[in-house]
Amino acid sequence: MNAILSKTPSQSVDELVDTLDSRFFKALSEPVRVQILKFLILNGKSDIAAISEDLPQDRSVISRHLQFMFDVDILDCEKITRHKLYEINGEAFISKLESILGKIRECMPECCPVDKEI
């Protein structure tokens, strides 16, 4: 069985655990940050002022949320004159989720073989 797989179970699991970046998930576990993502999808590249006009939180709060999501590669950032324009880094976002999904698929056969007993 392991002759087919190039990785040992524990290698696969270690890779999965590494991929399960807690800061990435933390970023998505905060409703305000999700609202920011929603705004960015609907309005595209925007500066902090535009985003905070749409949300009840203070500009400084929005600023920190944006920085947080930028740090975990969910957002892209471009500085134009005095403005800081954020947008969703779709490529990185999607590839991160794909990577997680791939690692999980790799690990599942061992622990939950199709989950059909008998």
Place this chain on the structure above:
Amino acid sequence: MNAILSKTPSQSVDELVDTLDSRFFKALSEPVRVQILKFLILNGKSDIAAISEDLPQDRSVISRHLQFMFDVDILDCEKITRHKLYEINGEAFISKLESILGKIRECMPECCPVDKEI
């Protein structure tokens, strides 16, 4: 353009926001819970005692983490005699991630069209 798509942008985004369940991500944003997942992948269906032997936290803490992940469909649970056996709900876990990935793909073309300017 919308003639091809059956959903309006705001419908797609609303669906995405609904899919971005904060409790699901919160579950994965806690390192101890990830360690529990690792244990379950390596050891398969296990009861609370077995899991907490492997981790420094108290049994009650592990119990609550397991309950939390069960609530968001990451884990399955089966009661055998006095023991409560948890295992990863691979099917639900994977399909949840697939769903999220699908919704994001749906939304990205609007806001970040391939991200290639010019």
Place this chain on the structure above:
DNA sequence: TTCATACATGCACAATGATGCATGCAATTA
């Protein structure tokens, strides 16, 4: 140069969440 603007940051406060102990409950076993 002087002023205004866009944003970051230090700080205090409040809310949330993780933790461990002690206890309670339900169910198996002797």
Place this chain on the structure above:
DNA sequence: TAATTGCATGCATCATTGTGCATGTATGAA
């Protein structure tokens, strides 16, 4: 039935995090 076992839960504590105000900084405009 009584004792034991596996787990859940109430509670207090501590750490983390979200929040808003006030201030600082850097940059573009007058």
